[in-house]
Amino acid sequence: MSASDVANEANDTNDADGGIDLETYADVWVFVEVHDGDVMAVSWELLEEGKKLTAKTGEDLVALVIGEDLDDVAREALERGADRVLVADDPVFEPYRADPYGAQFRAMVEERKPSIVLIGGTHTGRDFAGRVAVPTHAGLTADVTEIDVDDNGLLQARRPAFGGDILATILCKEHRPQMATVRPGVFEPGEPDLDGDWAVADKAVTAVDVVVDESETISEVLERNVGDTADITEADRIVAVGAGIEGNLEPAIDLAEAIGAELAASRAAVDEGWVDGSRQVGQTGKTVRPELYVALGISGAIQHVEGMNKSGTVIAINTDPNAPIFEHADYGIVGDFADVCPRLAETLRERDLTEVMP
């Protein structure tokens, strides 16, 4: 099939000109991202945010779980406030691949017609969201940082534009579903309600038909190598390293230990392989909100600053007095991090801050 054939097919079923019946679309769906039994933190952040939307629209909050052996995850989604859970449980979905996920998610959307679909802006979410939005001709807003819904159920998806200078509100007036990928760390997850009567609520879990067959897949995972993923979005204190540390992590770790901080990094440091990508702060990484953010050897590029702007106090250590990071910091010192960090850690240890440490 050629590109335009596929497009025409999509147009026939769901086109602005042909006009779709917006009234037939209802409910807020939240995609729960699971890899090998582990749920990505952003999923619960979105479920909590989804509650606020359904409180306004009066619709159901539906969690969508795709993977293998998902009973525990489905139950946790109920504990965390989903009204219903749709489960696509099959070995074809583990490990993740774009084509089976996209096809399954698309089939569920076409059959059940959700009004709003929220997906975490992770590598996985950003990988397959388009494979749902394109064939269903849905509106997809990428990397959203604020969401709301108006009285008519129209999603207001806000995302930073022009490097974070502007917040653009993106609307999807004539197409459904209204899809958004949402940046991890922006919203707070809620607390699970462990006392609910989930035995009864188990009725709220629906196993959906799996439409994907292994023989039809067009990709194959040859190897997957994944360690523990860190959740820097929960940290109260962060020491972040950039390209300026040139692989010398020791002084940063020393300082982090002295003040009880988590280690994070700029994209440049992640790309060098010094720090894992799950610890990346910024536009294509995570949004963090610690009370203290110490930036070591980070220049202060707009894509980085966007992810740390919610921090309480920002401290910068950089050899270049003209580095933009100083404009985005409360306090800074011009100096070599390898020299400043140990002295700073020692000074703080001497002052014995350990008693006040969590």
Added chain:
Amino acid sequence: MTWTIVVGVKQVPDAKEVGIDPDTGRLDRANAPAVMNPPDRDALEAALSIKDVVDARVVAITMGPPMATPVLEEAVAMGCDDAVLITDRAFAGSDTWPTSLTLASAADTLGADVVVCGEETTDSSTGQVPPGIAAHNGWAQLTYVEDLEPRLDEERLVAVRDVEGGYERVAAELPVVVAVAYGEFDPRPAGLHRKLYAENDFEPIEWTAADLGIEDEVGLGVSPTSVGGMETVDPVDRRGEVVEDVDELANCLQEVIA
């Protein structure tokens, strides 16, 4: 078999040259010079690196106004065999849906085996166009790619992908759309002769929406999303104090954590 490799490139305002408007104190992008989207350089390098090992023809494509031609010349100077400018007023107001349709149609028309794109653009940063191209054509996709290994005999492309907490190796059947991770491919310099050729003698192929048979499927009208409003974001107020010695810095830290 000769692989046809299509590389998507885009012209964007140079983020490094964006000045501060003296009146408003805000970033002034309108007057920034236009350059190639930096992540697309990685895409070009990735495409040319495939050509280093398999028999291939590499074609750069861009959807944009005629004044975007310099990015195609740059691509040809780096080593692309040909380039296509897809330009038409009909595209005005296109969001990612028609944009990826247009690039998908062009890739299909060129008989692409592999489409390579940058991770995202620095001006709109959705990252949704590469998966959109794959979805429109029903092709395989590989995103956040850090390394590529073409397997000619299997007619597959194997990629190392960055995933949360690690990496994975995925094999995809051709045709496949690849989005490379920014910063993972070191773009080769353009040779002097290629540069001279690209600037003086090279003319890109030009296609309109009608040439691709998609004139009714692009532009504002078919774009599912629209901009409802723009708010300027006030920069976070920081003290911007630079202290002289470590003792003083320790005081500042102590203030927060004690």
